[in-house]
Amino acid sequence: MKLSPQILSPRRIIGAAVIAMAAAVLPLPAHATVPVIDFANLTQNVLTAVRTLEEVDNQITQIQQGISMLENQARNLTALPFSVLAQLQSSMGEINQLMGQAQSLAYSVQQVQLQFQQLYPNYQSSNFQGTVTQASLLADANARWQAAVSTFQHTMEVQSQIVASIPADQADLSALVGQSQGAVGALQAIQSGNQLLALQSRQLSATQDLIAADARAQAANAMQNAEVKSAAQADWQRFYGNGVSYTPTPVNVFGGPAP
Numbered sequence: 706m707k708l709s710p711q712i713l714s715p716r717r718i719i720g721a722a723v724i725a726m727a728a729a730v731l732p733l734p735a736h737a738t739v740p741v742i743d744f745a746n747l748t749q750n751v752l753t754a755v756r757t758l759e760e761v762d763n764q765i766t767q768i769q770q771g772i773s774m775l776e777n778q779a780r781n782l783t784a785l786p787f788s789v790l791a792q793l794q795s796s797m798g799e800i801n802q803l804m805g806q807a808q809s810l811a812y813s814v815q816q817v818q819l820q821f822q823q824l825y826p827n828y829q830s831s832n833f834q835g836t837v838t839q840a841s842l843l844a845d846a847n848a849r850w851q852a853a854v855s856t857f858q859h860t861m862e863v864q865s866q867i868v869a870s871i872p873a874d875q876a877d878l879s880a881l882v883g884q885s886q887g888a889v890g891a892l893q894a895i896q897s898g899n900q901l902l903a904l905q906s907r908q909l910s911a912t913q914d915l916i917a918a919d920a921r922a923q924a925a926n927a928m929q930n931a932e933v934k935s936a937a938q939a940d941w942q943r944f945y946g947n948g949v950s951y952t953p954t955p956v957n958v959f960g961g962p963a964p
Contacts, residue, residue: 783892785897792873826845853922881897
C-alpha cells in the first residue's frame with residue numbers, strides 16, 4: 706500500500722507546535738498556578754521533531770521509489786504468455802520431411818554420384834564400346850524420363866507445402882507484432898522479438914529449400930537433354946561404326962528379272 710507523506714508533513718507538526726505555544730501563553734484563571742515555560746527548549750524540541758519527521762518523510766519517499774523500482778523490475782521479468790515456436794517447428798519439420806522424400810535424384814552427395822553414373826552414362830567412354838544396344842538405350846532413356854518426372858513432382862510438392870504455410874505465417878506475424886506492441890516489460894519485448902526472428906529464419910529456410918528443389922529439377926532437365934544427344938551419338942556410332950554390317954541385295958520391284 707502506498708504511504709502518503711502528507712500525514713506526517715512537517716508543516717502540520719509546526720502548526721501543532723505553534724498552537725501549543727499559543728495555548729501556553731493564554732491568560733489563566735486567578736487561582737491557577739502559572740507554569741514556567743522554557744520557550745527556547747520548546748522551540749529546540751519542535752525543530753528537532755521537524756527534522757526527525759523530515760528524515761522519516763525522506764525515508765518514506767525512498768521506500769516508495771524502491772517499491773516503484775521493484776514493480777518495474779517485476780514487469781520487465783514478466784514472461785510473454787504467447788509462443789509460436791511449436792507451430793514454426795512443426796512447419797519446418799513438415800518441409801524437412803518432404804525434402805527427405807526426394808526420389809530418383811537425392812540430395813546426398815554420395816547418392817547423387819551413384820545415380821548420375823546409372824542415369825547418365827558416358828556412352829563415348831571405352832567401357833561402352835561395343836556394348837551399346839538399342840534396348841539398353843531405350844531402358845536408360847525411360848529411367849531418365851521417370852527420374853525427371855519424379856524430380857519435377859517433388860519440386861511442385863515443396864512449392865505447395867511452402868505456399869500452404871503462408872496464411873499461418875501471416876497470422877503468427879500479426880499476433881507477434883501485437884504482443885510486441887503490448888509488452889509490459891523488457892522480457893516480453895525481447896521474447897516477442899526473438900519469435901519474430903525465428904519466424905523470419907523459418908521462412909528463409911523454406912525459401913532455401915524451394916530454391917534447392919527448383920535448381921535440382923532444372924539440372925535434371927539439362928542433364929536429360931545432354932544425355933539425349935549422347936545417346937543419339939552412341940546409337941549412330943553403333944549403327945554405322947561397328948555394330949551393323951550392310952550388304953546390298955538386288956530387289957525385283959515390278960516382277961521382272963533382277964538386273
